[in-house]
Amino acid sequence: MHHEEGDPSRFWKLLENVVNFTFKPIDSIEHCFVAYCHDKNEIYQKANWVSKIILFIFVVVFCISFLIVIIRVVAFLFSGVKSQYEENGIEISLKTINTLRKEHCGSD
Numbered sequence: 001m002h003h004e005e006g007d008p009s010r011f012w013k014l015l016e017n018v019v020n021f022t023f024k025p026i027d028s029i030e031h032c033f034v035a036y037c038h039d040k041n042e043i044y045q046k047a048n049w050v051s052k053i054i055l056f057i058f059v060v061v062f063c064i065s066f067l068i069v070i071i072r073v074v075a076f077l078f079s080g081v082k083s084q085y086e087e088n089g090i091e092i093s094l095k096t097i098n099t100l101r102k103e104h105c106g107s108d
Contacts, residue, residue, distance in 0.1 A: 011052055015059050022063040025075030028094050033101040 016032045023031035047055070 011056075015056065018059055018063050022067045022071060025071050030094065030097050030101060034097060037100075 020029055020031050027034065
């Protein structure tokens with residue numbers, strides 16, 4: 001997702017913004033960072049350009065055309081945006097998550 005120096009590449013930042021926007025009604029604005037924190041023990045491999053194109057098409061088609069409509073309907077029918085997350089039984093506020101993301105990623 002990010003270069004070793006902590007700055008995200010434009011490609012990954014674009015996908016992060018699309019996914020975060022899509023899931024905003026349910027997970028607030030930090031869906032990707034929270035998912036990254038839950039998968040922090042994963043081994044990430046560098047993707048080649050073919051994999052990136054396939055991923056980009058999947059994300060755009062799936063998130064923008066389908067999930068925005070479905071998630072917005074679900075969010076309207078049920079509860080609002082999350083303002084708290086839970087990690088190992090401890091509640092973490094959205095403000096704390098934003099602070100951690102800025103410290104970890106080094107950018108907004």
